[in-house]
Amino acid sequence: xxxxNRERGHGPxxxxxxxxxxxxxxxxxxQDAGKPGEAGDRESTxxxxxxxxxxxPTGSFTAVMGPSGSGKSTLLQCAAGLERPxxxxxxxxxxxxxxxxxxxxxxxxxxxxxxxxxQYNLLPTLTVLENTTLPLRLARRRVNLxxxxxxxxxxxxxxxxGHLPDQLSGGQRQRVAIARALVTEPSVIFADEPTGALDLxxxxxxxxxLREAVSRHGRTVVMVTHDPVAASYADAVLxxxxxRLAGSLAxxxxxxxxxxxxxxxxxxxxxxRPEFRAGV
Amino acid sequence: xxxxxxxxxRQRPGRFAGTLLAAFLGAAITMTFNSxxxxxxxxxxxxxxAETLNLSGGVVGGYGTLLVFFAxxxxxTVTVRQREEEMELLRRTGATPRQLGRMVVGEAAVVALAAxxxxxxxxxxxxxxxxxxxxxxxxxxxxxxxAFGPIALSAGFGVTLLASVGAAFxxxxxxxxxxxxxxxxxxxxxxxxxxxxxxxxGVSTTFALDATDPILMAPAxxxxxxxxxxxxxxxxxxxxxxxxxxxxxxxxLAGPSGYLAVLNLRRNAARLAGILxxxxxxxxxxxxxxxxxxxxxxxxxxxxxxxSVEDKNMETLNLIVxxxxxxxxxxxxxxxxxxATAYRVREFGRQRLTGATPRQVIGMVGAEATLLTVTxxxxxxxxxxxxxxxxxxxxxxxxxxxxxxxxWLGIVAVAVAATVVTAVATARRGLRxxxxxAVAVAA
Numbered sequence: 001x002x003x004x005n006r007e008r009g010h011g012p013x014x015x016x017x018x019x020x021x022x023x024x025x026x027x028x029x030x031q032d033a034g035k036p037g038e039a040g041d042r043e044s045t046x047x048x049x050x051x052x053x054x055x056x057p058t059g060s061f062t063a064v065m066g067p068s069g070s071g072k073s074t075l076l077q078c079a080a081g082l083e084r085p086x087x088x089x090x091x092x093x094x095x096x097x098x099x100x101x102x103x104x105x106x107x108x109x110x111x112x113x114x115x116x117x118x119q120y121n122l123l124p125t126l127t128v129l130e131n132t133t134l135p136l137r138l139a140r141r142r143v144n145l146x147x148x149x150x151x152x153x154x155x156x157x158x159x160x161x162g163h164l165p166d167q168l169s170g171g172q173r174q175r176v177a178i179a180r181a182l183v184t185e186p187s188v189i190f191a192d193e194p195t196g197a198l199d200l201x202x203x204x205x206x207x208x209x210l211r212e213a214v215s216r217h218g219r220t221v222v223m224v225t226h227d228p229v230a231a232s233y234a235d236a237v238l239x240x241x242x243x244r245l246a247g248s249l250a251x252x253x254x255x256x257x258x259x260x261x262x263x264x265x266x267x268x269x270x271x272x273r274p275e276f277r278a279g280v
Numbered sequence: 281x282x283x284x285x286x287x288x289x290r291q292r293p294g295r296f297a298g299t300l301l302a303a304f305l306g307a308a309i310t311m312t313f314n315s316x317x318x319x320x321x322x323x324x325x326x327x328x329x330a331e332t333l334n335l336s337g338g339v340v341g342g343y344g345t346l347l348v349f350f351a352x353x354x355x356x357t358v359t360v361r362q363r364e365e366e367m368e369l370l371r372r373t374g375a376t377p378r379q380l381g382r383m384v385v386g387e388a389a390v391v392a393l394a395a396x397x398x399x400x401x402x403x404x405x406x407x408x409x410x411x412x413x414x415x416x417x418x419x420x421x422x423x424x425x426x427a428f429g430p431i432a433l434s435a436g437f438g439v440t441l442l443a444s445v446g447a448a449f450x451x452x453x454x455x456x457x458x459x460x461x462x463x464x465x466x467x468x469x470x471x472x473x474x475x476x477x478x479x480x481x482g483v484s485t486t487f488a489l490d491a492t493d494p495i496l497m498a499p500a501x502x503x504x505x506x507x508x509x510x511x512x513x514x515x516x517x518x519x520x521x522x523x524x525x526x527x528x529x530x531x532x533l534a535g536p537s538g539y540l541a542v543l544n545l546r547r548n549a550a551r552l553a554g555i556l557x558x559x560x561x562x563x564x565x566x567x568x569x570x571x572x573x574x575x576x577x578x579x580x581x582x583x584x585x586x587x588s589v590e591d592k593n594m595e596t597l598n599l600i601v602x603x604x605x606x607x608x609x610x611x612x613x614x615x616x617x618x619x620a621t622a623y624r625v626r627e628f629g630r631q632r633l634t635g636a637t638p639r640q641v642i643g644m645v646g647a648e649a650t651l652l653t654v655t656x657x658x659x660x661x662x663x664x665x666x667x668x669x670x671x672x673x674x675x676x677x678x679x680x681x682x683x684x685x686x687x688w689l690g691i692v693a694v695a696v697a698a699t700v701v702t703a704v705a706t707a708r709r710g711l712r713x714x715x716x717x718a719v720a721v722a723a
Contacts, residue, residue: 077716082714082716083716102632102637103639106632106635106637107635107637109635110634115633115634117633119719121629123540123627123634124627126543135635137536138536138631138634138636138637138640140535140536164547180634184635
């Protein structure tokens with residue numbers, strides 16, 4: 001019933017996502033600042049990401065964790081081509097993302113990258129089936145309706161194809177979003193707090209589906225979360241503190257993740273990071 | 281609460297631009313025409329001049345006030361809706377609905393006063409121009425001097441303030457009432473049906489009148505106005521019908537943008553009434569009145585007579601009435617369309633995150649505006665022709681005057697420009713917000 005679908009336009013490389021020394025600085029007014037290096041000196045700037053380098057293999061499920069303000073959302077947005085990093089490069093499936101204007105980035109994103117957001121981001125005037133196939137239509141690609149129906153069936157929405165998002169529960173909406181992210185067979189699926197607005201049962205269903213996207217569809221999933229239970233569904237957890245990578249954990253369990261998270265501040269402090277300030 | 285009202289005015293002046301413009305136009309027009317009463321009231325004016333002046337001054341009386349009211353109401357409803365979040369915050373902080381009401385009404389009153397003060401000078405100039413036209417056409421004696429006095433001022437402040445405060449009161453009552461009610465479709469359908477019946481009756485009356493009857497134009501013109509109102513009430517249903525026929529081929533031709541446009545319009549048809557109505561009214565009323573006036577002028581010329589003062593008065597009044605209705609319909613159209621599009625920043629953000637390029641979003645908004653304009657122009661033209669053809673048949677013994685296509689093209693050009701330019705320009709502004717930020721704000 002499930003199948004790995006390898007028919008993609010470009011040859012799948014073993015590395016789905018690579019970040020090299022990616023840095024991002026926000027000025028207090030919300031605008032981008034110049035050089036990330038100067039950031040620590042001035043109070044008006046916030047270093048969201050500081051020389052982050054990482055590599056994720058194709059077919060992996062990675063959770064990115066860290067306290068509020070640790071830069072995890074910025075990391076996801078830079079990696080997904082939604083934000084332009086101030087320095088460093090981002091490579092998705094062998095192709096560099098950083099160049100280009102918004103239109104070029106949109107064209108790149110819609111075939112290479114799938115999104116699952118906390119707030120679902122479904123279009124209210126489109127039915128479940130129409131929402132799912134929208135990325136294909138926008139890319140002017142042939143819409144394989146039987147395939148879209150099959151994916152919607154797999155996420156448990158086979159009988160809801162003609163419903164509008166208003167008529168669905170939160171968990172069902174998030175499952176539509178997952179189906180939409182799967183239908184273009186992207187190189188990487190980015191999930192930003194995908195269970196943040198869901199009850200426990202729906203959250204577990206959504207996490208199981210993300211797990212399946214990796215194990216049965218062969219996709220690569222990067223999930224930002226601050227829930228140790230959600231992170232325990234991943235193959236590996238990357239910890240982020242003050243915009244820097246602060247360790248990783250393979251084959252995570254809920255307790256191990258919670259433990260590491262609780263002592264993240266200690267580690268950063270012990271390492272003598274100059275940016276560390278009490279209360280952050 | 282009044283202090284809060286003043287502060288919110290000072291912090292966000294741009295938000296009240298629509299209301300200010302509507303109130304300004306309303307005050308300027310009201311005072312321009314009422315200053316004719318002031319002029320006529322001066323001592324030593326001959327009866328014929330005074331009659332022309334008072335007749336013209338009275339044109340914008342009752343229905344002018346009503347138009348100002350509707351225009352301000354439509355802009356205020358929008359401002360209140362945009363501030364739902366702020367209102368909710370105030371309510372949670374402990375503001376009672378009555379206090380919220382006082383805040384919104386206070387803001388509206390201040391805006392109305394400012395608009396009226398701003399409108400005094402333009403109204404004086406407008407009044408002078410009107411009097412000059414009457415002088416040139418010989419309808420008013422040359423020695424009559426222009427006066428701007430108490431009647432103009434009291435009417436200007438009275439009408440604008442009354443319309444603003446009343447509209448604000450209604451807008452805030454609708455907003456603070458718990459739970460959203462569905463649009464009153466049954467009431468609208470009933471009103472629409474009555475307007476259609478009245479319009480049909482008016483238009484048919486035309487055939488019972490004589491070709492040279494001085495009131496021949498009245499039932500036809502009023503019939504066209506009523507038919508426009510009736511068709512406007514049913515315009516969402518007609519838009520849906522049009523999409524059912526043309527949706528698929530249009531989407532196939534216009535690509536992904538057209539596909540999204542058709543789906544959005546079909547599922548939002550009921551909410552688009554606020555945009556379709558002014559479009560239908562604008563097209564219908566402008567087409568009927570302007571073409572009828574052309575037929576009338578030709579008929580008088582053909583009969584070898586020169587225009588009498590009454591004919592000229594009639595012509596001026598007709599053009600003034602159409603001008604005012606058209607300007608207000610345009611303001612309402614642009615305002616509702618601006619608001620409806622600005623409200624969609626979040627939706628645009630979702631589309632961009634799903635893979636739409638900015639160009640595709642603009643294309644979608646343009647395609648929606650085009651389909652709306654086609655629907656509005658079709659209905660408006662139908663209403664306009666229904667009034668025009670009987671009039672032309674009786675008056676000139678032909679179906680359509682020669683100038684009709686040109687006049688119609690001019691009207692359509694204005695409708696297309698207002699709709700498409702407003703929608704696309706607003707969407708373009710909305711796209712400046714980064715997609716991630718756009719879906720995060722509760723716009």
